[in-house]
Amino acid sequence: MTTTSRITLTAAEKIAFNRFMSEVAPKLEANSTGSVATLTAEEVLLAVQGLSISALYKAEAEGLTIEVARDIVFGSVYNGLDAATQALLLEAVEVAVTPDTSASDSPTAPGNLAKGLDLIGQIITKSGSIISKAFSAAFSKVSSILTSLFNWSAAQVKAVATYVQTVTLPWAQRTSIAIWDWTSQSIMTISRAAWKCIRAVAGAVKAVLNTIFKAILSVLTTIDTCLGKMMPPSAIKQAVILTKACNITAAHTVISSIVGSTYIMVDIITKADLTLLRAEIAGCGDFV
Numbered sequence: 001m002t003t004t005s006r007i008t009l010t011a012a013e014k015i016a017f018n019r020f021m022s023e024v025a026p027k028l029e030a031n032s033t034g035s036v037a038t039l040t041a042e043e044v045l046l047a048v049q050g051l052s053i054s055a056l057y058k059a060e061a062e063g064l065t066i067e068v069a070r071d072i073v074f075g076s077v078y079n080g081l082d083a084a085t086q087a088l089l090l091e092a093v094e095v096a097v098t099p100d101t102s103a104s105d106s107p108t109a110p111g112n113l114a115k116g117l118d119l120i121g122q123i124i125t126k127s128g129s130i131i132s133k134a135f136s137a138a139f140s141k142v143s144s145i146l147t148s149l150f151n152w153s154a155a156q157v158k159a160v161a162t163y164v165q166t167v168t169l170p171w172a173q174r175t176s177i178a179i180w181d182w183t184s185q186s187i188m189t190i191s192r193a194a195w196k197c198i199r200a201v202a203g204a205v206k207a208v209l210n211t212i213f214k215a216i217l218s219v220l221t222t223i224d225t226c227l228g229k230m231m232p233p234s235a236i237k238q239a240v241i242l243t244k245a246c247n248i249t250a251a252h253t254v255i256s257s258i259v260g261s262t263y264i265m266v267d268i269i270t271k272a273d274l275t276l277l278r279a280e281i282a283g284c285g286d287f288v
Contacts, residue, residue, distance in 0.1 A: 005149055005183075007056050012200045013049075014183060015190065020050025021146070021182045022161070026154045029143065031136035038128040039135065041120035042198050045093070047135045048205045051077075052212075054142040061145050064243055068261040072241055073141045074212040075288035080134025085127055086213050092119035093209060096202040113199050141286065150182040238266045238277065244284035249276060263288070 009017060024046045027037040039047060051073055059069035078086070096116020124131060146152040160180040164187065177195050181188040239255075240248075242262045250273050252266040268274050278287075 005057060005060060007060060009053065009183065011194075013053060013204070014181065015194055015197075016046060016049045016201045016204070017053045018179060018182055019195070020046045020053070021150070021152060022157055022180065024050060025139065025143075025146070025152065026157050027132070028136045028139035029154055031132050037132065038124060039132050041117040041124065042201075044089075044120055044124065044131065044135075045096075045198060045201045045205045047139075048208050049201050051135070051138050051142065052204075052208045054139075054146060057149055058142050058145050061148070062243070065261070068241065068243060070212060071261075071288065072286045073138050075239070075241075076137035076141070077134045078213065079288070080130060080137060081127075085123065085131070086209075088123050089120065090206075090209055090213065092116050092123065093202055093206045095119055097199075097206050113202065116202065117198070150185065152182065236268045238268050238274065239288040240264050240266055240277070240281060240285050241288050242281065242285035246281060246284040248280055 024039065024043045027039060027043070028047065030037050052070065055069040055073045056066060058064065058073065059066045062069070064072075081089075093116060096113050096119075098112045098116075100111040100113075143152075164178055164180050175191055175193075176189050177192050178187055178189050179195065180186075240252075240263070242264060248264070248266060250266050250268065252264045255263045255265055266277055268277065281287075
């Protein structure tokens, strides 16, 4: 690590975060540079939990509350997905975490986890590129933090994968697997079942989505009600969350104030206005 963190993850969170960093984050970064790599159902769940954990590190590094950091990270997801897709995702995750009444789970009699993943797969079939782009935009809010803390990069993912496979995989037993732990920058061995277990991730994702969609909705619904009142249709409105006082040149309206953060809507007419706004809020805010 180039920077230290005091955040402690549970065993299940660490597995999910490592899978996110190694399997999902490279796709999200590729999408942000113009490539289109559609996420799978499992990767959507890993993206939600991985980004939620990443928001904890962002909050710690930038002196934000956890709530504000998650608003910043997941604002792109909320804005990028229509209400119907959000509702369908919540419903699919609800199915995935519903306890099975039977112990059987086979292709002919799939359990609720399999059914939930199938529902997410159906949503991806219809809106996969939109979902991937939304999560990629969210990832851009934390990528620099992950690089600073854990030396993460797509190239490093490939490098450690090669290292694990060629140097340490022979150490693993048939029932275990050696993987790279990004939080400790070292090799760790876990059971294959634990590495592939997505059920615990689905449970965490349910809590995250319920919190994020409802919390952001409470703020952005207020923003939406003000859109038609603030500027002629020729302008666009950029939502911004401020965590420190700063000077905003363009006309703007305060939408909501929460302890430690202020949500505003800024009037943007030209590309230069957007560039100036980005410079003015550097270090004291972010786009939502």
